[in-house]
Structures are given as structure tokens and as C-alpha cells.
Amino acid sequence: xxxxxxxxxxxxxxxxxxxxxxxLTATHGTSLLTSAFSLPxxxxxxxxxxxxxxxxxxxxxxxxxxxxxxxxxxxxxxxxIMQKHLFxxxxxxxxxxxxxxxxxxYSYPGTPSTEITEFIQENxxxxxxxxxxxxxxxxxxxxxxxxxxxxxxxxxxxxxKHVGLNVAADVFIxxxxxxxxxxxxxTVADDPSMHSSQNEQDSRFYGKFAxxxxxxxxxxxxxxxxxxxxxxxxxxxxxxxxxxITTRLAHSRAGVARKDVLPENPLSMPANPRQxxxxxxxxxxxxxxxxxxxxxxxxxxEESIYNRYEEGAEKSxxxxxxxxxxxxxxxxxxxxxxxxxxxxISQYPLPENHIxxxxxxxxxxxxxEEGAPMVEExxxxxxxxxxxxxxxxxxxxxxxxxLNPDLIAxxxxxxxxxxxxxxxxxxxxxxxxxxxxxxQDAYVAMNEVLADYSKGRVFSDIGCxxxxxxxxxxxxxxxxxMGASITMAKGAADAGLIPAVAMIGDSTFAHSGITxxxxxxxEKSSITVVIxxxxxISMTGGQDSSAFGKIESxxxxxxxxxxxxxxxxxxxxxxxxxxxxxxxxxxxxGVSVIxxxxxxxxxxxxxxxxxx
Amino acid sequence: MKSDIILAGVGGQGxxxxxxALGEAALADxxxxxxxxxxxxxxxxxxVYSHMRISDQPISSDLIPGGAADLILSVEPMESLRYLPxxxxxxxxxTNITPFVNIPNYPDIEKVMEEIRKLPRFxxxxxxxxxxxxGSTRASNMVMLGAASPFIDIEFSxxxxxxxxxxxxxxEAVVNxxxxxxxxxxxxxxxxx
Ligand SMILES: Cc1ncc(C[n+]2csc(CCOP(=O)(O)OP(=O)(O)O)c2C)c(N)n1
Ligand code: SF4
Numbered sequence: 001x002x003x004x005x006x007x008x009x010x011x012x013x014x015x016x017x018x019x020x021x022x023x024l025t026a027t028h029g030t031s032l033l034t035s036a037f038s039l040p041x042x043x044x045x046x047x048x049x050x051x052x053x054x055x056x057x058x059x060x061x062x063x064x065x066x067x068x069x070x071x072x073x074x075x076x077x078x079x080x081i082m083q084k085h086l087f088x089x090x091x092x093x094x095x096x097x098x099x100x101x102x103x104x105x106y107s108y109p110g111t112p113s114t115e116i117t118e119f120i121q122e123n124x125x126x127x128x129x130x131x132x133x134x135x136x137x138x139x140x141x142x143x144x145x146x147x148x149x150x151x152x153x154x155x156x157x158x159x160x161k162h163v164g165l166n167v168a169a170d171v172f173i174x175x176x177x178x179x180x181x182x183x184x185x186x187t188v189a190d191d192p193s194m195h196s197s198q199n200e201q202d203s204r205f206y207g208k209f210a211x212x213x214x215x216x217x218x219x220x221x222x223x224x225x226x227x228x229x230x231x232x233x234x235x236x237x238x239x240x241x242x243x244x245i246t247t248r249l250a251h252s253r254a255g256v257a258r259k260d261v262l263p264e265n266p267l268s269m270p271a272n273p274r275q276x277x278x279x280x281x282x283x284x285x286x287x288x289x290x291x292x293x294x295x296x297x298x299x300x301x302e303e304s305i306y307n308r309y310e311e312g313a314e315k316s317x318x319x320x321x322x323x324x325x326x327x328x329x330x331x332x333x334x335x336x337x338x339x340x341x342x343x344x345i346s347q348y349p350l351p352e353n354h355i356x357x358x359x360x361x362x363x364x365x366x367x368x369e370e371g372a373p374m375v376e377e378x379x380x381x382x383x384x385x386x387x388x389x390x391x392x393x394x395x396x397x398x399x400x401x402x403l404n405p406d407l408i409a410x411x412x413x414x415x416x417x418x419x420x421x422x423x424x425x426x427x428x429x430x431x432x433x434x435x436x437x438x439x440q441d442a443y444v445a446m447n448e449v450l451a452d453y454s455k456g457r458v459f460s461d462i463g464c465x466x467x468x469x470x471x472x473x474x475x476x477x478x479x480x481x482m483g484a485s486i487t488m489a490k491g492a493a494d495a496g497l498i499p500a501v502a503m504i505g506d507s508t509f510a511h512s513g514i515t516x517x518x519x520x521x522x523e524k525s526s527i528t529v530v531i532x533x534x535x536x537i538s539m540t541g542g543q544d545s546s547a548f549g550k551i552e553s554x555x556x557x558x559x560x561x562x563x564x565x566x567x568x569x570x571x572x573x574x575x576x577x578x579x580x581x582x583x584x585x586x587x588x589x590g591v592s593v594i595x596x597x598x599x600x601x602x603x604x605x606x607x608x609x610x611x612x
Numbered sequence: 613m614k615s616d617i618i619l620a621g622v623g624g625q626g627x628x629x630x631x632x633a634l635g636e637a638a639l640a641d642x643x644x645x646x647x648x649x650x651x652x653x654x655x656x657x658x659x660v661y662s663h664m665r666i667s668d669q670p671i672s673s674d675l676i677p678g679g680a681a682d683l684i685l686s687v688e689p690m691e692s693l694r695y696l697p698x699x700x701x702x703x704x705x706x707t708n709i710t711p712f713v714n715i716p717n718y719p720d721i722e723k724v725m726e727e728i729r730k731l732p733r734f735x736x737x738x739x740x741x742x743x744x745x746x747g748s749t750r751a752s753n754m755v756m757l758g759a760a761s762p763f764i765d766i767e768f769s770x771x772x773x774x775x776x777x778x779x780x781x782x783x784e785a786v787v788n789x790x791x792x793x794x795x796x797x798x799x800x801x802x803x804x805x
Contacts, residue, residue: 086635086639086645086647088649111651111652112651112652114651115651195650195652196651196652248648248674248675249674250651251648251649251650251651252646252647252648252649252663252674253635253645253646253647253648253649254644254645254646254647254671254674255644255645324674327672327673327674328672328673328675329672330672330673331672331673331677334669334670334672335669404673404675404677405673405675405676405677405678406677406678409677416677416678416679416680417678417679417680417700417701418678418679418697419678419679419681419696419697419698419699419700420696420697420699420731421696421697422693422694422696422697423693423696423727425690425693425719425720425723425724425727426690426693426694426719427690427715427717427718427719428659428715429622429657429658429659429690429691429714429715430658430715431623431655431656431657431658432656432657432658432714432715433656434656434657464656467656540652
């Protein structure tokens, strides 16, 4: 039997447990979100009670701790209730945020974070509460808007993929300085092994850099709990809280038990009217405050229910397992059979109490973390004295790529049956542009004209059209970060590579292409910008593009000569016309914009399906 | 009870419909589930897979360890081979035999079948033809689920219920067609295992 959920009570208040709708009134106190202590406690009493919804008896036990706080836990009785919601990690976060009293989610899509916002967009309670949930132009505008909602006292979340936080880094770091009013959660989804990304940067470094608490769930249930209770943690610590997940947790399903739906915060102004003014004199004070708060953040980590020290008799090795790595470890030791002491970490800053204890008790320490060896580096230090630390830096685990149960088995010296080899006949099956996609027609026409020039003149960007780097097109020669096609083309033209061409999608243009185009217009650079407009954010599943219907007017507004802005439908029948346009504008000595526009066929068919 | 299943196919073939039906069945059977899916870039016609773990005991890892899968269930023959490192010594490979050719270097299908036949335990089934016979090639994934069902430790009636739940909205005719597809798949596997 497993204990299903824990509730923390302070003595004076009353408690209501929403899911599975047990009401325990006027016992002792309400939830103290991130916990104020850790297990185990001695049971105070046990009792049974009936749940309202199923009529099944559940066992309830109360524990007490020296601080006179009470912990209630409910014995898992009926797995069906436990599994009521089979949520993806991203869905669990969406539900948790709604149930946590969030008033607005502000996001720009990016795998593996996209479905958090999509879940909220389709959720009936979010609709009923009129929670803000439209996509923003990019991650910076998203997080800034969320901070504005927090300023006004309400709870907000901003979701993005890891590289999105690079875009929003300015506001993220400075929001740690201003602090929050309403709770603010920044949910960042990392993609180790780069399943759908340009790099595998580890967002925990940003959390450490900004000096804010970071939550890293090991399970879908924790993802739900952290999203729900993270707002209050943010309000308690008065800074934004980062919720960091990785691809596997984001896109894996498991049973999640919901808790009470909390009310939204009312509109309220910051108590200190200067809280958000980072003028140097004020900022210096704020920074000292942030530094002082580190003690509180550490204490909360040390006492967090998400972090714990698990006893083990075999002290030759101690294992520190962060986030989802904990599950991969436990895969090899079902039902608490791990012989080694384990520190489970799902809340940062690092809980020093648990780590110091491990350092004292164990001969060696193995660090398991998804992403970069952040914790490992911190423990190892520069001179690598003291307890030997094993992990990604000494080759016990690979330096890059995501973890899995096999890599961890190997690190523990476990022998496993390694399966059958992949036969040689198996060919790679890389992703490809869909048959009939408009980007293809643009590339075919472009290639015909580019044959007259030396190779390597087309800079591109991020989206479905990036697949134009692969055969049969091989048209483009860069894909770096959103918007870089236009600016890199300009830089290359400045260097003398004329003409230089930028190939960018409509959403990427709206995200970060506009400012670069303004630079090019101001300097009359010899570049041709191809905005391949499929009226959708397709790479991430067909969301609404914020530049929809506005691209020509944006370009004219930036000062592009209207005589050099052309729109064409990328279809075979218009091939000759497209070739003519490319030829003329490549030869033009100035900024020109060509907009091949045809709706993404996937988006068109899902639109028709939803209508039918 | 424990079933660790790798679902395999090509982005767009809808392997997740199999996972959904199985998930419903497992839930109805009071079992625990973890299921890792592929989202993102590879959905665009690339190789996609899902790790589905069903158990009556708590499940730790979202990913199945190598050499530990009880079953590889693939809706495309070449894709079935891609995940062989996951198959356990006693595991079954169940695959559709209709190739999905969207790459220029797709291997000779006979060579692919040869590799499949080398395995000690496999079911190679023409799910598309059977699906056509019961009414629509769209039911081919349910034929595949039926063909895999003898190797999954869930009551068959629960899997049927799963299909009723997920296709219920689409009316009785669709439900019945998919149930028939499921039964035909199972029958084939029973006769050929
Ligand atoms: C900073 C950043 N945010 C988000 C992403 C994820 N992302 C990659 S491509 C893409 C969509 C691009 O849409 P668009 O430019 O319209 O091209 P399409 O895929 O529709 O062809 C997104 C959101 C990213 N790679 N980087
Ligand atoms: S999803 Fe749309 S934009 Fe992407 S390749 Fe397919 S048709 Fe083209």
C-alpha cells in the first residue's frame, strides 16, 4: 500500500481535502504548501473515513512533528481513484496551475512545453474562470506580461522551451530583482538529447543565476503539485519560481490525483509602490534583499517534501538523484530495495542538510541529473578534494544526452540483458516536409534562381522550413536562433556576400524577425527576405501565428519599399512567376520581401476536421 | 502483473490510438500505467514510438529499460526492427507487414521480413487487408492491437471495453467495426503464434 497524498496543517486553521473529496473540517489548519518538515514522523492516530464520491473507506493518519505541525496522509485505497486523471506531465502542470488559482498563462509554443498552454486553452474550468490563455508573440513578451499580472496581485504562469528562456532571460533575471506580488511560475521545458531542439542547455543554471527557487518534478503527480502549490511558494518567497521539466516527463503519462481548486487572487497593488522600479539606488537594495532571501530558499529546500534522504545500509556509495533521474534509479530497486543511501532532489537551491549528511556517511557519491552536470560540478569543486564524486564529468555517465534506466544500471555496475541488435537493413527515417507543403514550392523556385549564384547564400531560421537544409532541397545554410536568418543575412551582406537571402516563417518573423528587418531597412542592406507564410506555427503543431494577416503592413511600417514587397501563392502553377520574382529581387540592391503564402496543409485539415 | 510494451510506427500512423485503447483497458482493470510518447519534430513523417508500461505494482521509470520489453507492437515492418534492443529474451514482436515508404532508401521488404522471421517469437500480420475486410483500412491499428492482445496480461473483455469507450462517440457502427477488427487480429495471432 502507498500513501496517496500528504497535507500539512498548522494548528490554528481548518482543513478541507478536495480530491477525493474528503472533508475534514476544523481539525487542524490548512496547507503550508512546500512543507515545513520532512518524514518520518510518528503516527499520532489513525482513523477511517468515507469519501463522498466513492463511498469507499480510506484510512487517514495524523502525524505530529516537534514544531507542533500536523501531517495528514491518506492511505491509497482504490487505485482507480488514484488514476482518475491519466495526465501527460505537461497536462498535469496545466491542471495544477488552474487548480492553483492561476489567472493567466502567457506562452510561446516550443517542444516540449507547448501542450501546457494548449491544455489550459481547452480546459472548461479555465474557460469558466476566463483565465488568460492566448499565445504571445515570443517568450519575452510572455514573461513580461505574466510579471505585469503578478504586479497586479494575481497568479500567473509563463511556459516556454529551454531556448525560449534565452529570449526571456532579461526579464527573468530582473524579475528575481523586482520580486513578485501575485505568485509567478516560470515553467521551462528542457530537451536533453535534442529531440526537437537546437541545443540541450540546462535551465537550472538560469534558476541559480537568477537566485530563485527551482522545482524539478520526478513524477507527473509532483508536476501537478508543484504547479498548483508553486504560486504560494512564489508568494511566500516573493520571487518568481522556476518549474523545470525535461522531455520525458513532459511527454509521459501517469495517474494524477487532483486536489482542491483554489480561488484566484483578487486584484491588489504591490505594498511597496517602488518594488518594480529597478533604478540603481533601489536595485542595490533589492539585490541585497535577494541575497538575504537565499537563507530562506535554502531552508525551504532543506525542509521540502520534494527533497529527502533515504536510508541505505551500504555506505560505500551514496546516490544523489535529481528530478526524473530518481525514477530511473528506482527502476532497478523496486519496493524500497535500494541498498545505498539516496538523496532525492526536486527543489533547489541544493538541500545542504541532506548532502552534508551523505558526504559524511558515504565513501563516494554518484550524481544522477538530467541535463548538464550542474550539481556534480558544485559538489566536485575546482580542486576535487574530499569525497570522490562520480557522474557525467568522470565518464561514469555520458557527458551529454538524456539519461535512461540502462545508463544508470551501467553506472551502478548492474548487468542487464541488452536486447537484440538493430539489423543493418533498418534505414533512418528522418522527419520531412509533408507532401504538398508550400515551403517545398518556395524552395524549388529558389533553387532554380540560386543556381546562377555561388552556394551558401541562404540563411534560415527555425520551423518546418528548416527541413529545407536536407535533401532533396539543400537550400539553406543556417539555423541558429529565432530571427537570426535576417540578421545573419544582413551581416553577410555587410561583409560583401551580395545578394544574401533570409528564409523565415511567419511566426518566427513575428517572434524575432521584425527588429532585424528594421536594422536592414535603416542601412538599405542588399538582402532578400523570404517570409514563407503558412498562416500557422506549424513545427509545434499548428498554433495561431501572432502576425496573421499583418505581415505586409508590418514590412511597410518598418520602411520596406512597397514596390519590393511581393506576395505569391506557392503552387506549381505559379512556379514561373515565383522564379521571376526571386530573380528580380535577388538582383535588387536593397531590402526586398517576398511572401509565399499558402496555409499549412496539416493545419487546414485539422481546421476542417474540427469544423466537421 | 506487468506488461512493458514498445509501440512503433511512423509519424501520422496514429500509434497513440492503440495506446489510448490499451490505457482505457488497463484503467478499467485497476492497473497502473506509465506511457512515454513522442511529440514534436519526428511526428512529421519520422520514426515514432511510445513506451507503454502497465503493472499492478508502482512503476518507476517512464522508459522501459533495454532488453526488458515484453512486446514490440509495430504498425510498420521496418519500424518493428528499430526497437529490437528493447525486446526481452522471452518477448514477442507483433508487426503489420505493410511497409510505409516515405524515404528514398527504404530497404527491400523481403530483407526486412527475413530479419523479422529470424526472431524466436513473432507475429507478422497483414492488418491492412484484414481491416479492409471488416470495413475500413482505418481499423488496421485495432487489428494490430488484437494481434498483440494474447501477449498482454489484460482481460480481453477489458480491451473490448476500451474500444467501446474511445470510439463510443462515433456511433455503434464504428464501434462494431473496430471490435471486429480487434477480434480478427486476435484470431490471427492465436492461430499463428
Ligand atoms: C526561442 C524559441 N522559441 C520557440 C522555439 C520552438 N519553435 C521551433 S520552430 C517554431 C515555429 C515556427 O513557426 P513558423 O516560423 O511560422 O514556421 P512553420 O513551422 O510554421 O513553418 C517554434 C515555435 C524555438 N526553437 N526557439
Ligand atoms: S506541418 Fe505544415 S508547414 Fe509543416 S511540413 Fe507539414 S504542411 Fe508544411
